[in-house]
Amino acid sequence: MERYRSGAFKVYVVWVPMLGAEEPNVFMLGYYKEKEVTEQALRGGWFHTGDRGYLDEDGYLYFLDRLKDVIRRRGENISPVEIERAVLAHPHVAEAAAVGVPSDLVGGEEEIAVFVLARPGIDLLAESAFCQDAGNVALNNCLNAKAVHGAVSNLSGTMRVPRINYEVLSNFGGIAMRDGLLVHGPGQELSYDRHEMDIVNCFALDDSQMSRLDILKIDVEGMEMDVLKGASATIGKLKPVVISEWLHCGVEAITSFLKDFEHFKLGGNIVSVPMSEKYLITYVSSRLDHA
Numbered sequence: 001m002e003r004y005r006s007g008a009f010k011v012y013v014v015w016v017p018m019l020g021a022e023e024p025n026v027f028m029l030g031y032y033k034e035k036e037v038t039e040q041a042l043r044g045g046w047f048h049t050g051d052r053g054y055l056d057e058d059g060y061l062y063f064l065d066r067l068k069d070v071i072r073r074r075g076e077n078i079s080p081v082e083i084e085r086a087v088l089a090h091p092h093v094a095e096a097a098a099v100g101v102p103s104d105l106v107g108g109e110e111e112i113a114v115f116v117l118a119r120p121g122i123d124l125l126a127e128s129a130f131c132q133d134a135g136n137v138a139l140n141n142c143l144n145a146k147a148v149h150g151a152v153s154n155l156s157g158t159m160r161v162p163r164i165n166y167e168v169l170s171n172f173g174g175i176a177m178r179d180g181l182l183v184h185g186p187g188q189e190l191s192y193d194r195h196e197m198d199i200v201n202c203f204a205l206d207d208s209q210m211s212r213l214d215i216l217k218i219d220v221e222g223m224e225m226d227v228l229k230g231a232s233a234t235i236g237k238l239k240p241v242v243i244s245e246w247l248h249c250g251v252e253a254i255t256s257f258l259k260d261f262e263h264f265k266l267g268g269n270i271v272s273v274p275m276s277e278k279y280l281i282t283y284v285s286s287r288l289d290h291a
Contacts (some may be wrong), residue, residue, distance in 0.1 A: 052079070071100035071110050078112070086113055088150050092122040150201035151177060152220060154230035160197040162190040176221040176248075204230030213238040219269075222248035228257055241280070242272040251291050264288035 016137070028040030028047070041048050052064040064239040065081045075124065080098035087096040095117040100110035120279075143201035151159055161177045164170075179192035191197070204225065205216075213234060218224045224244050226233070242261065244254050247268045254270045255263045262281050270291050273281050 027287045047074070050127075062159070071098070071112055071113060073100070073103070073110055081116060083112065087116060092119055094119045148203070150203055152205065152227050152230070153202040153223065154204055154226040156203040156207045156230075158199050160194055161200050162192055163196060163198050164190070173223060174221060206231055207234045208234070210234060210238065213240040215243065216240045217243045219245040224249045225253055225257065228254070237276040238278060241277075242270075244270050244272070246270050248257070255291055263291035265291045 002160045028042075030042065041050075051066045052067055053060055054064055055060045065079050069080055070077045071080060078203055080100075083098040084096045087098075093116055097115045099115070101113045103109040103111045141288075147195075148166070151161065153159060159177070162175065164175060165188055175190065201264055207230075216231065216235070218227050220227055224246075228242075228244070242258060243266070245268055246254055251263075251265075251270060254272070255261075258272045260275050262275060262285070264271045264284055264287055271284060271288060273284055275281075
């Protein structure tokens with residue numbers, strides 16, 4: 001099996017041996033009137049199925065998708081299954097199908113379209129931001145990506161957030177969940193009157209019980225310190241590199257909270273590297289200035 005990396009797993013292109021070396025075509029005679037396709041599929045005494053799969057820790061092979069279904073987007077090979085899995089994590093989504101659509105870019109590049117079927121009685125318009133974010137996560141081509149529907153905070157439970165009109169063209173990524181945190185307008189009027197706000201689930205990262213965390217990227221429009229406080233035990237135990245936007249909360253708030261880290265400035269973000277990562281600190285310090 002030919003193999004290459006994707007996310008945390010080794011992804012394989014599946015070949016199947018044809019039975020009987022003295023009868024190489026006992027597997028099948030070939031594709032009807034498709035000589036070149038037959039030769040390509042049966043080359044080297046193997047049937048190249050055109051499937052992709054991955055092996056788990058016990059050596060079991062799992063089907064992932066068809067090789068021809070892979071979407072080529074801006075130089076990346078992206079599995080539709082990964083995007084569909086992320087979108088299907090939303091409880092209001094019944095079915096999802098990701099496909100490649102023609103792009104304005106040259107060289108056979110594609111963009112990604114996701115067709116979503118809502119569960120009965122659900123209007124997906126209000127959930128479009130989640131589906132977009134879930135797709136963005138899946139675009140990283142990580143087979144172990146998991147989309148969670150909820151806000152990240154310092155405590156698990158619920159919180160009130162402004163009611164957003166998804167029919168108005170806006171900068172949804174710039175909408176602050178709390179009043180007074182906006183640096184730039186999101187493109188629509190928001191009410192922070194608690195009686196006009198929606199209640200959503202929220203969770204602290206410490207409650208996720210992660211066993212591994214390499215990088216923690218935080219950009220939540222002014223709630224960066226809430227997220228850090230809710231992840232303090234996880235950060236202390238797993239020692240990830242932390243990348244936090246500082247424009248709302250300030251540089252000092254981040255650097256004083258992450259005491260056992262060296263801090264570097266990267267535009268509007270602070271890159272915090274654990275003191276124990278000496279080689280990584282040397283590498284980062286050669287490219288970024290200390291905060």
